[in-house]
Amino acid sequence: MRRTLGDALNWCATGTELFFAAVAGWGEEDYLAPSGLPGWTRKHLVAHVAANADALGNLVRWAATGEKTPMYSSPRQRDADIEAGARRPAEELAAWLTSSAERLAAGITGLTDDQWNAEVVTAQGRTVPATEIPWLRSREVCVHAVDLASGVAFSALPAGLLTALADDIVAKRGGAAGPAVVLTATDTGDRWELPGEGEPVTVDGPLAGVAAYLAGRPHALTASGGSLAPLLTAWL
Structure with missing residues (x-):
């Protein structure tokens, strides 16, 4: 593996900045425009990224407390959260994107060395150490910053x-x-x-x-x- 926890934390911060910069100042029409993903508007994509932060926050809580907290309560929850988010007004959706990212960042910052080594289970059913959480998030924000179809390209990623x-x-x-x-x-x-x-x-x-x-x-x-x-x- 050619990445470290420090790498993933840095990429997570970089990708979050890229994503937030891309959506900054968007109004309702901007959010309703098609994303780069078939069948999804930008609202769907932003809702997905916001819901992902909340879901990964569940894994951070699991690592911090030892209490089993799956990313999603059921296989259908992820899709339901995205569809519900895609119906939110632009201002409300933007607020969710920001607050969910802030909660995740705060939770990650609070993990101790022992908690980083705690095992959690991803939405795909893989058992991984909590050190994988920043990588999972950096992958989401970086790739989906491109998927926003707002001018960010893969060549802009680290x-x-x-x-x-x-x-x-x-x-x-x-x-x-x-x-x-x-x-x-x-x-x-x-x-x-x-x-x-x-x-x-x-x-x-x-x-x-x-x-x-x-x-x-x-x-x-x-x-x-x-x-x-x-x-x-x-x-x-």
Whole structure:
């Protein structure tokens, strides 16, 4: 793993600043515009990021108290929170985004060394140490800052985060069906292999493009020979 707790805490702060800067000053029409995610307005996306802060706050509470506090009370709660949030007025939604981020930051700051090592369970059912919480949040705010479709690109994200994101996605895609792909970031020399069907397809490009491709976001990468990079299945 090429990331530390300190890295994740820094990326979490950077991504939060990027996300907040992107939505600053938005009115109702701005929030109702389409996001970069199919079927979601920017309101849906902002509601998702706000609800994510509250959900990760539950994991912080779990680590701090030892009391089992799942991210969501049921598999349906996440979707219900997003839909309800998407119906809020812009001003109210913005206030939720801010307050939820502040609560999460305060909770993270209060964790002791022992509490950082406490085990919690993610929404996907993975048991992880609490040190993973800042990484989960940094991934959310950074990638979704791009998804706001307001001018933030993957190239604006920290290089270390992009490398860690590629590592994370490749690890999660390891058992997924799909084509075998060998990826190389031409600007850093980093290389990843996605196991899959057939002869491996070689895809090269800048780190930002590689991360966007792996995350299923728009990119300009092509495979060797100039053909389009093969379509990948969803990673989350």
